[in-house]
Amino acid sequence: MKIRGVESSCDETAVAVVEDGRRILSDAIASQVETHALYGGVVPEIASRKHVEAIAALTEKALADAGCARGDIDAVAATYAPGLIGAVLVGLSFAKAAALGLGIPLIPVHHIRGHIAANYLAFPELEPPFLALAISGGNTLLIDVAGYTGMTILGGTRDDAAGECFDKAARVLDLPYPGGKPIDDLAQQSRGGVYHLPHAQVDGAPLDMSFSGLKTAVVNLAHHARQTGQALDRAALARDFSQAVSDALVPRAMEAARLAGRKTIVAAGGVAANSIIRADLERACREAGCRLYLPPLRLCGDNGAMIAAQGYYEYLAGHTAGMDLNACATKDLSEESGA
Ligand code: KG4
Numbered sequence: 001m002k003i004r005g006v007e008s009s010c011d012e013t014a015v016a017v018v019e020d021g022r023r024i025l026s027d028a029i030a031s032q033v034e035t036h037a038l039y040g041g042v043v044p045e046i047a048s049r050k051h052v053e054a055i056a057a058l059t060e061k062a063l064a065d066a067g068c069a070r071g072d073i074d075a076v077a078a079t080y081a082p083g084l085i086g087a088v089l090v091g092l093s094f095a096k097a098a099a100l101g102l103g104i105p106l107i108p109v110h111h112i113r114g115h116i117a118a119n120y121l122a123f124p125e126l127e128p129p130f131l132a133l134a135i136s137g138g139n140t141l142l143i144d145v146a147g148y149t150g151m152t153i154l155g156g157t158r159d160d161a162a163g164e165c166f167d168k169a170a171r172v173l174d175l176p177y178p179g180g181k182p183i184d185d186l187a188q189q190s191r192g193g194v195y196h197l198p199h200a201q202v203d204g205a206p207l208d209m210s211f212s213g214l215k216t217a218v219v220n221l222a223h224h225a226r227q228t229g230q231a232l233d234r235a236a237l238a239r240d241f242s243q244a245v246s247d248a249l250v251p252r253a254m255e256a257a258r259l260a261g262r263k264t265i266v267a268a269g270g271v272a273a274n275s276i277i278r279a280d281l282e283r284a285c286r287e288a289g290c291r292l293y294l295p296p297l298r299l300c301g302d303n304g305a306m307i308a309a310q311g312y313y314e315y316l317a318g319h320t321a322g323m324d325l326n327a328c329a330t331k332d333l334s335e336e337s338g339a
Helices: 033-037 044-066 085-102 111-122 162-172 180-187 212-228 234-260 275-288 304-316
Strands: 002-007 012-019 023-031 075-081 106-110 130-135 140-145 151-156 264-268 291-293
Touching: 002 044, 002 085, 002 111, 002 304, 012 044, 012 304, 023 044, 023 304, 033 044, 044 085, 075 085, 075 111, 075 304, 085 106, 106 111, 106 304, 111 130, 111 140, 111 264, 111 304, 130 234, 140 234, 151 234, 162 180, 162 212, 162 234, 180 234, 180 275, 212 234, 234 264, 234 275, 264 275, 275 291
Parallel strands: 002 075, 075 106, 130 264, 264 291
Antiparallel strands: 002 012, 012 023, 130 140, 140 151
16 A cells, blocks of 8 residues: 655655555655754744645655656545644645545544654564654653554653754754754763753653753853853763753653563654664663664654654554544644544
8 A cells, every 4th residue: 555645744844655654665855944044943934835835846756756656646644733733734735635636545644653653664573562752853752652553641741842952952052953963963072971950850750851941951051151251061061961861761761661561662753863862772771671663863853754654554543534634733642533
């Protein structure tokens, strides 16, 4: 079964064709990063307009790269939540028009479910159940993935997402947007241990996290150094900050896996590209005797293939939708989508 996947929830327009949820036939992406970098973050109205400009040509490219005609596609899957609402609406409306025009099923896909499914594309043997650590620009979640479409949230951030925290910390370190990769690169130049940053706990919710205090601490350190003319060891701060994020995520992921009785851990989302988090997860999984799946870097960020991959399993579960399907800015990923 060939599914066209459409993703437009933030600043990447992406269209892909995937066969049987596992084999990428094409994966076309138009990134808007350069445009938003001028503003130091995503400007929602610009994002929507850029999606409109890109999506038709990108769809033609994805079909051509896959060697498919429109009629070869069996269903169209699109991100319907969560994301910037105007941006999500562009991809979803385009997918609806395709489904209606071609007379094929429309499959709604939760963006974070898509990030998790990116791993199915890289690892043919991977099947649920497993514990997923989903860490992206807008979400930070610990999810018990009992089946391809049956998921329970075990914990998550109470405030900022890990990726947002990377982006804000990068900004005060004068690094370009998006800041995750530049901080990661800068952190490699130091062994850290210079700055003492807060490690927040949420009372009564050991699997929940809070990143806003950490973000504020980095902002305050940078501002204080600037105002007093003191030297700031930027590489050490990048290192200590990255380590603090990893220290919040990795032990909780291990504990969530233990509580859920899972021996397999799967990382997902843009922040899963972080080298310190990847190394810490590898070490922790080795010590706990858990199997770890880390998505290849090209599949960590937003892409259409992950939406098509999850779309396949949503389709098998009967989760298709009609033309009245609406986009949602926020949505609990444990809710099943469609009919
Ligand atoms: O998953 P993604 O592409 O988009 C969302 O669905 O949100 O994630 C984007 C986030 C950004 O915050 C970016 O700074 C972060 O992923 N990121 C990283 C790294 N590469 C990208 N964060 C930490 N280390 C990295 N190497």
